[in-house]
Amino acid sequence: xxxxxxxxxxxxxxxxxxxxxEMEQLIRDVCRLYRYREIRTPIFEDTSVFKRENDSSDxxxxxxxxxxxxxxxxxxRPEGTAGVIRSFDQHxxxxxxxxxxxxxxxxxxxRHERPQKGRQRQFTQFGIESxxxxxxxxxxEAIALGIEIVRRMGISSVKVCINTLxxxxxxxxxxxALKAYFTPHISSLCPDCHRRLEQNPLRILDCKADAQNPILxxxxxxxxxxxxxxxxxxxxxxxTLDALGIPYxxxxxxxxxxxxxxxxxxxxxxxxxxxxxxxxxxxxxxxxHLVEYFGGPELSGMGFAIGLERLISLAQDEGWTPKESxxxxxxxxxVGDTGTKPLEIGTQLRNEGIVADVNLLPRSMKAQFxxxxxxxxxxxxxxxxxxxxxxxxxxxxxxxxxxxxxxLEQLSETVKxxxxx
RNA sequence: GCGACUGUGGUGAAGUUGGUUAACACACUGGAUUGUGGCUCCAGCAUUUCGUGGGUUCGAGUCCCAUCAGUCGCCCCA
Numbered sequence: 001x002x003x004x005x006x007x008x009x010x011x012x013x014x015x016x017x018x019x020x021x022e023m024e025q026l027i028r029d030v031c032r033l034y035r036y037r038e039i040r041t042p043i044f045e046d047t048s049v050f051k052r053e054n055d056s057s058d059x060x061x062x063x064x065x066x067x068x069x070x071x072x073x074x075x076x077r078p079e080g081t082a083g084v085i086r087s088f089d090q091h092x093x094x095x096x097x098x099x100x101x102x103x104x105x106x107x108x109x110x111r112h113e114r115p116q117k118g119r120q121r122q123f124t125q126f127g128i129e130s131x132x133x134x135x136x137x138x139x140x141e142a143i144a145l146g147i148e149i150v151r152r153m154g155i156s157s158v159k160v161c162i163n164t165l166x167x168x169x170x171x172x173x174x175x176x177a178l179k180a181y182f183t184p185h186i187s188s189l190c191p192d193c194h195r196r197l198e199q200n201p202l203r204i205l206d207c208k209a210d211a212q213n214p215i216l217x218x219x220x221x222x223x224x225x226x227x228x229x230x231x232x233x234x235x236x237x238x239x240t241l242d243a244l245g246i247p248y249x250x251x252x253x254x255x256x257x258x259x260x261x262x263x264x265x266x267x268x269x270x271x272x273x274x275x276x277x278x279x280x281x282x283x284x285x286x287x288x289h290l291v292e293y294f295g296g297p298e299l300s301g302m303g304f305a306i307g308l309e310r311l312i313s314l315a316q317d318e319g320w321t322p323k324e325s326x327x328x329x330x331x332x333x334x335v336g337d338t339g340t341k342p343l344e345i346g347t348q349l350r351n352e353g354i355v356a357d358v359n360l361l362p363r364s365m366k367a368q369f370x371x372x373x374x375x376x377x378x379x380x381x382x383x384x385x386x387x388x389x390x391x392x393x394x395x396x397x398x399x400x401x402x403x404x405x406x407x408l409e410q411l412s413e414t415v416k417x418x419x420x421x
Numbered sequence: 422g423c424g425a426c427u428g429u430g431g432u433g434a435a436g437u438u439g440g441u442u443a444a445c446a447c448a449c450u451g452g453a454u455u456g457u458g459g460c461u462c463c464a465g466c467a468u469u470u471c472g473u474g475g476g477u478u479c480g481a482g483u484c485c486c487a488u489c490a491g492u493c494g495c496c497c498c499a
Contacts, residue, residue, distance in 0.1 A: 002473090007490065058497050062422075079499085109499085114422070116492065118499085125499060192496075258498095267499095280499060307499030335456045367450090369458035384456065396457085403457085 008121025022322040023312055024106060026152050027126050034145045036102040036128050041083035043108065047073040049082050052293065055259050056199035063111040076110035080127045081303055088131050089296035099132030118278030118310045127305035131291060134300035136236035139264045139286060142302050144244050146268060146282045149306065153315040158281065160248040162266040165255065166222065166230035171262065174225035175201055185215045202255040223252055230263065237264050261285040270314050281314065282306035327376035328357040329419055333368040336385025345381060345393070345411065352412055354419070379418050
């Protein structure tokens with residue numbers, strides 16, 4: 001019998017955790033600069049937090065890990081926004097602090113999808129939410145934050161796609177227009193789109209199966225249904241992006257998967273040809289009704305989420321590597337009967353902040369030298385039975401391959417001297 | 422959820438129309454060399470075993486079925 005991780009899950013092994021720690025630190029640094037603060041919500045919530053009425057997305061309807069305990073139904077979070085808004089309302093942050101509340105989260109999410117590269121069943125998302133205020137500049141600032149993270153990860157081939165869904169009135173008018181337009185053409189649309197026509201006609205527009213269908217190209221344009229206010233708002237978002245030097249392209253077919261978006265929606269994609277079907281690095285938008293939905297006042301919010309598996313994979317494709325090394329600085333080996341002295345020496349050096357590996361096994365010198373090589377230590381301390389009688393050890397500088405005999409009292413000083421070079 | 426391809430030691434992999442002993446290389450362990458290695462040489466390293474479970478056959482890593490997992494496309498989405 002052998003065990004393995006469940007489908008769509010994976011272990012991050014020690015050789016990779018360094019990258020993750022560094023990426024997470026980089027993200028936290030950028031958040032600090034933008035004065036976003038971390039919020040940690042539960043990994044599971046009441047199912048009703050995620051399963052909202054009238055939600056047509058597959059994520060909510062087909063892909064959630066839902067389980068029952070007693071009379072309660074719980075669900076492993078498939079995304080971060082719902083839990084954060086729930087928390088914002090539960091703790092009445094709308095009254096307790098200056099608005100907008102600028103929050104970020106980072107952690108595992110769960111969706112029961114068919115896995116492939118860049119799409120796992122347990123995956124990691126970082127996301128921000130700016131809740132409680134509505135301004136085109138907040139939207140642009142959020143995009144700038146995301147772009148800065150991508151930039152710091154060394155990813156250059158990206159493009160920002162942006163669109164607006166307008167306010168409720170605009171979108172409602174457009175929805176009706178689309179429905180009226182598509183209904184007579186229903187037979188030429190794919191089966192999925194039949195469902196979309198009722199649930200969310202906007203999504204027909206970015207249907208891949210019908211992408212070549214001329215019916216789609218001649219469909220009414222959202223931009224023709226935007227009222228003055230929505231149009232002005234969107235233009236201000238674009239102007240702000242221009243001012244911040246962030247290039248973008250307007251994609252009026254971009255409607256996003258989650259149903260709660262209003263006004264600004266955007267996706268930042270990799271433009272590398274090998275990034276496959278999961279090219280979206282981060283995506284999000286504005287939501288006008290979510291705060292109210294969870295029991296709070298009528299406040300608008302804005303947020304996006306980054307898939308960290310995708311981010312780290314794209315970053316590595318462009319040559320990003322973590323700076324922090326897991327190598328040893330010093331390797332302590334022993335020859336003859338040296339008792340606990342090698343470990344004592346190693347412990348002393350560690351207490352002084354030096355990364356030390358100590359041989360704790362009865363091994364030949366050859367084996368110990370090999371082990372020292374693997375540790376990449378720059379200094380090898382050879383604790384010998386003979387030298388120990390006079391209170392000394394041998395210190396080998398790997399970079400010059402020279403060896404000196406040093407009194408124990410001088411040891412840490414000598415080691416630090418070599419490491420400084 | 423649909424379709425296609427793939428699955429042989431720690432790693433990269435060979436494996437002919439099913440035919441008996443699963444090649445080669447790297448890595449690893451030990452020795453030559455019981456206190457100064459990194460080169461070289463020798464030895465060991467999948468031992469009912471080829472993702473797992475069945476089946477066909479005198480005989481299966483090779484064929485069939487099922488199943489699990491990965492990858493790619495669709496769908497979806499970060």
